[in-house]
Amino acid sequence: MFKILVFGAGSVGTCLGTQLYNAGHDVFLYGRQKLKALASQLSINGTAYTLPPKLTELETAPYNLILVTTKLPGISQAIKQIHHAQLNPQVIAFVQNGLIEQRFYGDFAYHPRFITLSLFNGYHLTPHQLHVQESQLGIQVENSATGHKICELFQSAGICCQITDDIESIRAKKLILNSVLNPLSALEQKTMAELIQDSSLRALFKQIIQEGWSVLHSDYFLPSPDVLLDEIYQIARQVPEHYSSTYQDVMSDRPSEIDFLNGYIVKLGEQNGIPTPYNREITQRIRRLEEKIAEEKTTTL
Numbered sequence: 001m002f003k004i005l006v007f008g009a010g011s012v013g014t015c016l017g018t019q020l021y022n023a024g025h026d027v028f029l030y031g032r033q034k035l036k037a038l039a040s041q042l043s044i045n046g047t048a049y050t051l052p053p054k055l056t057e058l059e060t061a062p063y064n065l066i067l068v069t070t071k072l073p074g075i076s077q078a079i080k081q082i083h084h085a086q087l088n089p090q091v092i093a094f095v096q097n098g099l100i101e102q103r104f105y106g107d108f109a110y111h112p113r114f115i116t117l118s119l120f121n122g123y124h125l126t127p128h129q130l131h132v133q134e135s136q137l138g139i140q141v142e143n144s145a146t147g148h149k150i151c152e153l154f155q156s157a158g159i160c161c162q163i164t165d166d167i168e169s170i171r172a173k174k175l176i177l178n179s180v181l182n183p184l185s186a187l188e189q190k191t192m193a194e195l196i197q198d199s200s201l202r203a204l205f206k207q208i209i210q211e212g213w214s215v216l217h218s219d220y221f222l223p224s225p226d227v228l229l230d231e232i233y234q235i236a237r238q239v240p241e242h243y244s245s246t247y248q249d250v251m252s253d254r255p256s257e258i259d260f261l262n263g264y265i266v267k268l269g270e271q272n273g274i275p276t277p278y279n280r281e282i283t284q285r286i287r288r289l290e291e292k293i294a295e296e297k298t299t300t301l
């Protein structure tokens with residue numbers, strides 16, 4: 001049995017933590033608004049589960065594993081809190097969406113059992129139910145001793161997890177796919193089905209993909225831009241009613257992950273002298289939308 005802390009228990013963390021808890025592990029959830037709103041029973045894709053205990057403050061304990069599942073803009077704060085509470089886990093695992101420089105993880109990047117996980121499922125949480133849209137890739141973990149341990153742990157709890165030899169290329173591809181669907185769902189206020197039905201957006205899809213591919217293809221193994229475009233249509237067809245996480249974050253006045261998506265492509269373009277005007281424009285439009293929603297929320301208070 002492992003003692004596990006889920007730091008930042010929202011959609012993903014609550015799901016993983018609940019599955020691990022119900023498989024017999026000693027799991028604690030630490031979160032904020034989303035976690036507070038949850039009842040003690042949670043239905044995951046129609047099956048009832050008991051929620052692990054919620055912590056109101058971080059307790060020093062000998063955790064075997066800390067699973068950090070905040071959104072990316074929340075990670076530096078999470079790292080500060082974990083240090084401040086002097087939690088010294090045997091293994092620390094971060095859920096990473098897309099490509100991120102290791103230095104983003106501060107000291108933990110040098111932890112002997114530091115690991116990052118890439119998630120390819122879709123999670124949507126309401127106070128009584130969690131809907132998980134599973135994809136073939138499930139959860140991907142690097143091929144290392146710690147990666148194998150995490151994979152075994154997850155698989156023993158019925159969580160689909162796979163080891164991969166080239167996790168960085170998988171992440172690079174996901175970065176490009178997300179840089180199309182995530183911001184456009186928010187900017188156009190459209191579901192995935194509505195986005196792909198709008199033929200006027202197809203040219204913009206292509207431009208965003210082309211720029212992402214141009215900044216990444218020399219360092220990662222990537223399919224061609226045409227294949228990436230096809231994959232976008234396939235993904236959107238699998239989750240037709242879904243609004244992207246960027247849409248959900250922006251509408252709830254939470255910081256979006258735009259700086260780690262299109263903003264990151266722009267940054268890489270600047271470093272390598274490759275123009276990325278479409279990704280720059282998308283990043284700026286999302287920032288303006290975030291400001292507008294924040295202003296509207298303040299005015300209605």
Ligand SMILES: NC(=O)c1ccc[n+]([C@@H]2O[C@H](COP(=O)([O-])OP(=O)(O)OC[C@H]3O[C@@H](n4cnc5c(N)ncnc54)[C@H](OP(=O)(O)O)[C@@H]3O)[C@@H](O)[C@H]2O)c1
Nearest residue numbers: 008010011012031032033034069070071074097119122123
């Ligand atoms: N959801 C998906 O379908 C999906 C798919 C692939 C990858 N991912 C990745 O998985 C990660 C988690 O996503 P998610 O959808 O689970 O996000 P989420 O639902 O927003 O959950 C993150 C939770 O962390 C909490 N939090 C943030 N900072 C905290 C702090 N300092 N102390 C305590 N709690 C804190 C947030 O609190 P509040 O409730 O107050 O905001 C939120 O509930 C992200 O990197 C995301 O990109 C998600």
